[in-house]
Structure formats: structure tokens, C-alpha cells
Amino acid sequence: MQMKLNINGALHEVDAEPETPLLWILRDNLGLTGTKYGCGIAQCGACTVHVDGQPTKSCVFPVSSAVGRRITTIEGLSRGGRPHPVQVAWREIGVPQCGYCQSGQIMAAAALLAQRPNPTDQEINAAMAGNLCRCGTYLRIKRGVRRASELMRNE
Amino acid sequence: MHAPTLTRRAFIQTSIAAGGGLLLGFHIPRAFAASVAGQPWTTPAGGVEINAWLTIDTAGVVTIRVPHTEMGQGALTSVAMMIAEELNVDWSRIQTVFADPNRHLRNNNEYKVMSTHGSQLVRLQHPHIMQAGASARERLKEAAARAWGVKRSAIEAKLGTLTAGNRKGTYAEFATAAAQITLDEEPPIKKPGEWWLLGKPMQRLDVPPKTDGTAAFAIDTRLPAMVYAAVRCCPVPWGKLKSFDFAAVKNRPGVIAAIELKAVPGRDQTSDMQNGVAVVADTWYRAKTALDAMPIEWDFGPDGAASSASQYEKARRLLDQEGEVSYSTGENALEIIARSRRVITAEYHRPYETHARMEPINATVSVTDDRVDVWSPTQDQTVALRLAADQAGRDPKDVYVHTVFLGGGFGGGGGGNTAVTRQATEISRQLRRPVKVIWSREEDIAQDKQRPPNTTRFSAALGENGLPIAWFSRSVWFTHNATPRVGGAFADYAIGNMPYKVPNRRHERHTARTHVPTATHRAPGANQHGFMTESFVDEVALAGGWDPLEWRIEMTRGLEDWQLVLETLKEKSGFRTDLPRGRGMGVAAVESHGTIAAACATVSVTPRGALTVEKVVVVVDSGHVINPHAATEQCEGSVCWELSHAWVGGLELKEGRFVNTNFDSYPLLRLDQMPEVEVHFALSGGSKWGGLGEPAGPPVPPAVANAIYFATGKRIRSTPFKHHDLSWGEALTRRS
Numbered sequence: 001m002q003m004k005l006n007i008n009g010a011l012h013e014v015d016a017e018p019e020t021p022l023l024w025i026l027r028d029n030l031g032l033t034g035t036k037y038g039c040g041i042a043q044c045g046a047c048t049v050h051v052d053g054q055p056t057k058s059c060v061f062p063v064s065s066a067v068g069r070r071i072t073t074i075e076g077l078s079r080g081g082r083p084h085p086v087q088v089a090w091r092e093i094g095v096p097q098c099g100y101c102q103s104g105q106i107m108a109a110a111a112l113l114a115q116r117p118n119p120t121d122q123e124i125n126a127a128m129a130g131n132l133c134r135c136g137t138y139l140r141i142k143r144g145v146r147r148a149s150e151l152m153r154n155e
Numbered sequence: 156m157h158a159p160t161l162t163r164r165a166f167i168q169t170s171i172a173a174g175g176g177l178l179l180g181f182h183i184p185r186a187f188a189a190s191v192a193g194q195p196w197t198t199p200a201g202g203v204e205i206n207a208w209l210t211i212d213t214a215g216v217v218t219i220r221v222p223h224t225e226m227g228q229g230a231l232t233s234v235a236m237m238i239a240e241e242l243n244v245d246w247s248r249i250q251t252v253f254a255d256p257n258r259h260l261r262n263n264n265e266y267k268v269m270s271t272h273g274s275q276l277v278r279l280q281h282p283h284i285m286q287a288g289a290s291a292r293e294r295l296k297e298a299a300a301r302a303w304g305v306k307r308s309a310i311e312a313k314l315g316t317l318t319a320g321n322r323k324g325t326y327a328e329f330a331t332a333a334a335q336i337t338l339d340e341e342p343p344i345k346k347p348g349e350w351w352l353l354g355k356p357m358q359r360l361d362v363p364p365k366t367d368g369t370a371a372f373a374i375d376t377r378l379p380a381m382v383y384a385a386v387r388c389c390p391v392p393w394g395k396l397k398s399f400d401f402a403a404v405k406n407r408p409g410v411i412a413a414i415e416l417k418a419v420p421g422r423d424q425t426s427d428m429q430n431g432v433a434v435v436a437d438t439w440y441r442a443k444t445a446l447d448a449m450p451i452e453w454d455f456g457p458d459g460a461a462s463s464a465s466q467y468e469k470a471r472r473l474l475d476q477e478g479e480v481s482y483s484t485g486e487n488a489l490e491i492i493a494r495s496r497r498v499i500t501a502e503y504h505r506p507y508e509t510h511a512r513m514e515p516i517n518a519t520v521s522v523t524d525d526r527v528d529v530w531s532p533t534q535d536q537t538v539a540l541r542l543a544a545d546q547a548g549r550d551p552k553d554v555y556v557h558t559v560f561l562g563g564g565f566g567g568g569g570g571g572n573t574a575v576t577r578q579a580t581e582i583s584r585q586l587r588r589p590v591k592v593i594w595s596r597e598e599d600i601a602q603d604k605q606r607p608p609n610t611t612r613f614s615a616a617l618g619e620n621g622l623p624i625a626w627f628s629r630s631v632w633f634t635h636n637a638t639p640r641v642g643g644a645f646a647d648y649a650i651g652n653m654p655y656k657v658p659n660r661r662h663e664r665h666t667a668r669t670h671v672p673t674a675t676h677r678a679p680g681a682n683q684h685g686f687m688t689e690s691f692v693d694e695v696a697l698a699g700g701w702d703p704l705e706w707r708i709e710m711t712r713g714l715e716d717w718q719l720v721l722e723t724l725k726e727k728s729g730f731r732t733d734l735p736r737g738r739g740m741g742v743a744a745v746e747s748h749g750t751i752a753a754a755c756a757t758v759s760v761t762p763r764g765a766l767t768v769e770k771v772v773v774v775v776d777s778g779h780v781i782n783p784h785a786a787t788e789q790c791e792g793s794v795c796w797e798l799s800h801a802w803v804g805g806l807e808l809k810e811g812r813f814v815n816t817n818f819d820s821y822p823l824l825r826l827d828q829m830p831e832v833e834v835h836f837a838l839s840g841g842s843k844w845g846g847l848g849e850p851a852g853p854p855v856p857p858a859v860a861n862a863i864y865f866a867t868g869k870r871i872r873s874t875p876f877k878h879h880d881l882s883w884g885e886a887l888t889r890r891s
Contacts, residue, residue, distance in 0.1 A: 020440050097788060
């Protein structure tokens with residue numbers, strides 16, 4: 001099936017089975033490999049992208065459901081060449097270790113801050129608990145979210 | 156692998172190379188993304204090669220070639236720091252690339268060690284890495300000395316500038332001349348007191364590309380005409396493939412082929428590849444769904460009946476039999492215990508665990524007429540090279556392994572060793588196309604090489620002062636080769652080398668075979684036995700009327716580094732045993748990779764048994780620390796790693812295979828479960844160089860279990876903690 005997708009502000013045409021998870025369309029069809037495969041069952045969050053601004057686990061999100069929606073991936077998170085405040089905070093604190101889960105962590109954090117610019121610890125826990133990190137960078141992720149919130153307030 | 160011998164002749168030979176180590180005349184997708192650098196970022200190509208480790212370009216930018224793999228532990232940064240320290244260049248003028256494993260092989264192991272394991276990069280390899288920088292510096296000085304007609308000793312090399320009196324020049328100006336200079340004698344490396352860069356907290360160089368999706372992992376490799384493969388091997392290791400019905404799926408869109416994979420035994424009877432089948436398609440999702448739909452029949456063989464329960468029963472039978480004595484001191488501890496009246500006995504168990512790196516196991520291989528190219532998340536590029544050469548039937552000199560970022564390492568060779576590299580090589584060999592093999596998460600958990608299970612029985616006899624006079628332990632651990640050693644993992648680690656000065660000690664071990672391929676797992680050996688020994692220590696201390704931390708301090712008198720670590724823990728943690736019911740603190744200390752790590756955990760447990768690990772204070776003595784920032788991160792990560800297994804992990808074997816299939820049935824610690832972590836370095840310095848990638852993990856599970864005891868009165872003797880009822884009703888008696 002031919003489908004038109006709006007990804008990071010650009011239109012892409014893909015030909016795939018409609019039930020194919022968006023993750024694999026991004027990675028294999030479009031070469032947007034910043035979004036990662038971790039589990040395929042929405043348990044780890046490595047594949048998190050934004051669909052109309054909502055954090056979405058793309059490994060279980062059929063590509064056909066993405067038609068007509070606004071998709072943002074890690075590659076499209078920076079704004080006008082300026083890194084997103086979450087990315088700035090992540091670099092400042094040195095959040096990533098192996099880095100594999102971090103696209104998903106950053107997308108989840110950015111979505112949280114878009115909705116809750118000044119989240120409580122409980123809100124951070126709730127929003128980020130769906131994203132696994134095997135290196136154990138959780139403490140720095142929490143600090144990163146708080147720091148990004150601060151940066152956004154000062155913008 | 157042993158520590159490399161430092162031969163000073165190694166850096167004397169030189170050549171001028173046109174390009175960097177990564178540029179091989181072959182299209183490498185986004186190779187530059189993997190070659191992270193500090194600011195400013197320039198292309199890693201070009202420059203004059205002073206030695207295999209570094210080039211200097213006309214602008215004075217130093218490109219450092221790092222032979223190790225980067226899995227988040229900071230290898231790119233620490234190698235660059237060690238060389239920059241000696242070379243004496245401004246940190247902003249440094250960039251790093253990965254060194255070329257093929258060159259390493261062709262030039263007789265030019266980089267000495269290309270494997271990254273055992274927390275040994277800094278502790279064992281700093282001498283030859285620093286010497287590469289020192290050698291380059293002295294040759295630059297020598298070049299300037301000759302040009303200016305002065306003695307080399309009259310020249311100062313600092314931050315990229317050479318100075319003698321009023322003569323001044325840059326490293327870049329003298330790079331070409333320096334590259335042709337042979338030193339009569341290689342310079343010694345700097346001592347810790349002379350450092351200007353090492354010891355300072357430096358942000359890791361690999362962080363920026365890991366925040367915008369550009370960091371290139373093996374799984375991200377894309378080659379022209381590449382196809383994708385999904386594989387399934389027999390869920391019971393060493394079982395056989397009876398049949399598969401490719402006809403049932405071959406007309407699905409994009410499906411190209413099905414290829415049978417035949418088991419290849421590896422070293423020490425582990426597997427380099429298991430029996431299975433791959434389905435190849437034009438996208439991985441099409442390959443995977445076709446594989447899922449394809450009828451496959453297996454012959455599980457005799458191991459199809461094995462289970463965790465049956466192995467545990469076997470372990471308990473063996474615990475009643477005398478084992479191989481691997482440690483003993485004083486009189487026979489068993490005899491003393493047999494005639495003592497104050498005896499404590501307990502049995503501990505830990506199950507299989509899996510690495511579950513966030514990047515599922517994968518490899519991309521291209522076999523062509525004249526060369527083989529490999530991208531895999533391996534911790535040892537030389538192993539990947541050897542396996543690909545063997546499977547393709549090629550001369551290893553024609554195999555090129557491209558080092559990429561690893562989405563987690565944690566031992567066992569990383570996620571790209573052995574089986575998957577052979578699989579991808581075999582498929583590409585047959586199809587003559589580049590192929591990317593990705594193991595689904597389910598395949599990753601089923602076919603990874605697992606951490607061995609272990610069961611240990613302890614007994615101790617107490618003397619008049621409540622301290623032990625005899626200590627006996629007997630362990631059973633299951634490995635694929637039924638030997639007490641798997642890679643760097645010892646059956647007795649943290650038992651045999653326990654530091655406590657008990658006058659009469661005896662440790663016996665049994666090693667039993669499991670059909671499950673086993674491998675090292677971050678802090679191997681220490682990660683299991685640390686929990687057992689250090690929990691039993693608390694049992695013994697409390698039975699003898701001792702405060703657990705004072706007991707440890709008392710029992711390590713005369714061991715200065717242990718005293719330093721334990722006294723620091725006492726000071727920093729505020730350890731106490733009198734918290735109100737439902738809260739508790741626990742301590743533990745374990746040595747591994749030459750580093751002593753102690754932890755104090757604070758927990759709270761609700762009356763109904765819900766556990767919160769509030770805080771973990773870690774104190775480590777690694778002798779020296781070259782990058783406190785990365786070292787702290789490694790300690791934080793190690794806490795998470797071991798807490799994950801101890802609290803929520805555990806694999807269960809049933810009918811020869813694991814019942815855990817994905818993160819729903821093999822949970823990992825999540826952000827909302829992560830305790831606050833405080834890391835302190837109590838460094839004894841001197842000749843001690845300990846590792847930091849792993850040691851902070853092992854003391855965490857026992858510290859938490861000991862804290863749970865103080866909170867609830869319940870002694871936890873097996874993991875995961877989630878399987879224990881931690882509720883503490885009114886009827887329960889508090890403590891013993």
C-alpha cells in the first residue's frame with residue numbers, strides 16, 4: 001500500500017503493508033535510524049517518537065495510523081538548527097552512556113515538558129518509567145528533565 | 156587475555172600514512188558519526204601519522220585512534236585523555252576515531268589489546284597508551300631540537316607548542332619531521348603527581364552524537380543492496396532443526412530466501428553458532444514476520460527436559476558431597492564447625508541472568524570476492540574478525556571489522572560476538588549480498604550466553620568474642636563446560652578471596668554442566684558471590700552480637716585499603732541499625748577487578764511488603780581515577796545493573812528453554828525504582844590501579860538484602876527479591 005507520511009516536516013512516500021510498525025518504516029524504508037528497536041512490544045520505549053506531539057511507541061504503531069498525522073523523530077527534534085532544551089540538558093549533564101535508549105528517553109522527556117513545563121518528581125517518574133535504560137542513567141535522566149525545564153523557562 | 160607487556164621498541168618504528176585508521180577505501184555509512192570528537196569537530200582524515208595511535212594535521216588538530224570499543228564506559232575519552240596528558244595538547248584540539256582492527260592484525264597486534272573487557276582499559280593498559288603519547292611528544296621535541304640546533308632537553312612541549320628560549324613552533328610544523336625520527340630510547344610515562352589533565356572530570360566525547368540520533372550503532376548500518384535477516388535457533392540450545400517449510404512463506408512480499416544455520420562449537424565447548432534457520436527479506440520486519448509464520452520443527456534432544464528446578468535439585472545433592480577444595484587456611488574448618496556449639500549455617504542461591512543489552516544482538520556482514528566487512532556490537536573486534544574469516548573461509552587479513560558504538564556491553568563479548576557474526580557471514584556468503592541480521596528481543600534472551608546460576612552453602616563457628624573462628628563454604632555453579640571458569644568469571648570469586656581474617660577457612664566447589672551457553676556478565680563471579688558472602692557475613696556478625704559494619708572493620712584490621720574504604724563508608728553513609736521498623740540500612744563490601752567497593756543501602760518496606768530502595772552510598776578504592784566524571788557514571792550504572800537482577804530479574808529454565816521472553820517477563824529496573832546514588836572515591840593511590848566499569852555493582856544486592864533484614868526481620872537468601880514476601884505483620888519477631 002502506498003502511503004504519504006509527514007515526518008519531521010517533510011512528506012515521504014512509502015510502500016508497505018499497512019500493519020507494519022512505524023518504527024521499521026522509519027528505520028528500514030526511510031533510513032531514519034535514530035529511532036531504535038528494543039523489544040517490539042512497547043515495553044522499553046527505545047522507539048519513542050511523537051505523533052501529533054504525543055509520545056508514541058512506534059514499534060507497535062501501525063504505519064497506516066500515521067497517515068495524516070505529524071510525526072517527529074529524534075532527527076527532527078532540534079528547532080531551526082538549535083538543539084532542543086532536552087538535548088542541551090542531556091549534553092550538559094552527560095546523560096547517555098551506551099546511548100542506545102537515549103533517543104527514546106529524549107523524545108519522552110520532550111513530550112513531557114511540552115505538556116508539563118515544570119513537572120513534579122512524580123510526573124517525571126510517571127512519564128519516564130516506560131523507557132528502559134540498561135546502563136542505569138536514570139538519575140541523570142531525572143536531572144536532565146529538571147535542567148531542561150529550567151532552560152525552557154529561561155528561553 | 157593477559158596484561159600487555161610494555162616493550163619500548165614498539166613505538167620506535169614509524170611511517171607516514173595518508174589517511175586515518177578507519178578509511179579503508181570502502182563505503183562506511185556515517186563513519187564520521189562514530190568518530191566523535193571534542194570541539195571543534197573536523198574531519199578525522201588526513202594529518203601526519205606520528206605513530207599508530209595519533210596523527211597531527213596542519214591546523215594542529217590531533218586525531219587519536221582508539222582501539223577499544225565504546226559502550227558508554229568512556230573509552231574514547233579516557234584513551235584520548237591519556238594520550239593528551241603525555242602529548243600535552245589542548246583538549247579542544249583532540250578528536251578521536253576508532254582504530255582499524257585489520258591494521259592491528261596485519262601489523263602484528265600493533266595496538267597490543269583490541270578487546271575491551273574486565274574493566275581493564277585504564278588499570279592494565281594505561282602504560283602502553285600513555286607511552287604512545289609520550290613517544291610522540293619526545294619525537295616532536297627531537298625534530299625541533301634538530302631544526303634549532305639545541306638539545307632536546309632544552310625544549311618544552313606544552314599545549315601544542317614547542318619552545319626553546321625565544322624559539323617557538325607548533326606541533327603541526329614539526330609533525331612531518333617527527334614522524335621520521337627514531338628515538339634511541341623511549342621516554343618513561345608520567346607519574347600520577349605529574350598529571351595536568353588526568354584526574355580532572357571530563358565530559359565524555361561520545362555524548363553529543365548520542366543526543367541527536369547520529370551515533371552509529373551496528374544495528375544502524377545500511378549498505379547498498381543490503382538485505383535483512385531474522386533468525387531463530389533451537390530454543391533448547393544444541394537441539395536440532397528437523398524441518399522448516401519455506402514454501403509456506405516464500406510468496407510473502409519482500410521475502411528472498413530461507414537459509415539453514417548449522418551449529419558450530421566454539422572454544423571451551425560453548426557455541427559459536429546454534430542450529431537454526433534464517434529468513435531473508437528486503438526489510439527486517441518482513442523477514443521477521445515471515446519467520447514467525449514459517450512452520451519449524453525441532454528435535455530438542457535430551458536437554459529438552461532440563462529446568463531450573465532440576466538443576467537446583469542437582470545443586471542441593473552436590474552440596475551434600477565433598478567438592479574440590481579451592482581455598483583453605485588454618486585447620487580444617489569443617490572439623491572445627493562440627494565440634495562447635497555456636498554454629499550458623501545458611502544456603503544461598505542465584506538464578507541465571509541475561510545481558511539484555513538495549514541494542515539487540517545483531518551484525519551486518521558483506522562477503523565479496525576479495526574482502527569481508529563486518530559491523531557488529533562486539534567487545535572484541537579481533538574475535539569478530541576471526542569468526543567471520545573462519546565462516547567465510549577467508550584469510551583473516553582480508554576481513555575488515557568496523558568499530559561502531561555498542562548499545563551496551565556488559566560482558567559475554569558484547570552483542571556481536573560469536574553466533575550472530577557467523578550467522579551474518581554465512582548468509583552473506585551464500586547470497587553474495589550484504590546482510591543485516593537482527594535477533595528479535597525474544598531471540599536475544601533465548602540465545603544470549605547467560606550468567607551461570609549458583610548455589611552456595613555456608614557455615615561458620617563463633618568464638619568467645621562472637622567473631623568467627625572457622626568458616627566453610629561449598630558452591631555449585633553450572634556452566635556450559637563444567638569448569639570453574641567462564642572467561643574472566645571464577646566460581647570462587649568473592650568467596651575464595653574474601654578479605655576477612657578468619658583463622659580457619661575452607662572453600663569447596665562443584666562445577667556442573669548445563670546445556671545453556673554461559674558467559675561473563677558485568678563483574679563476573681563477584682556479582683553472584685558478593686551477594687552470598689556479604690549477606691552471610693551479616694548473619695554471622697549479628698549472631699555474634701556485632702554491628703555488621705564494625706564486624707567488617709574488625710575483620711579487615713591490617714588491610715589498609717579495606718580499612719580506608721570501610722571507614723569512609725561509615726563516615727559518609729551514617730550507617731545505623733536502629734531505624735524504626737519498616738526502614739533499614741545495610742552494608743556490604745566486595746573486591747573485583749582490583750577495586751574494593753563498599754555500599755550502604757537504605758530501604759523502606761511497607762507492612763504489606765512493598766520495597767523502596769531509597770538510597771545507595773558507594774565508596775570505591777580503585778587506587779587512581781583518571782576521569783572522575785565517567786568513573787562516577789560507571790558506579791551509578793553498576794548500582795542499577797546489580798539492583799536490577801537482584802530485585803526484579805532472574806531467568807527461569809523450563810523444558811530446556813527460558814520461560815522469560817521479553818521485558819514483560821524479564822523486567823529490568825525502571826526509572827521510578829532507581830535509588831538515589833552517592834559515589835565517593837577513597838583512593839589508596841600508589842601502585843594500585845583498579846577497574847571501575849563493574850566493581851560498584853556486587854556490593855549492592857547484599858547491602859539491600861541486609862537493609863531489608865533490618866527493616867523487616869526477614870533474611871533474603873535468594874534473588875530476585877520480588878519473589879519474597881517482605882511483609883512484616885505484628886506477629887513477626889523483630890530480629891534475632
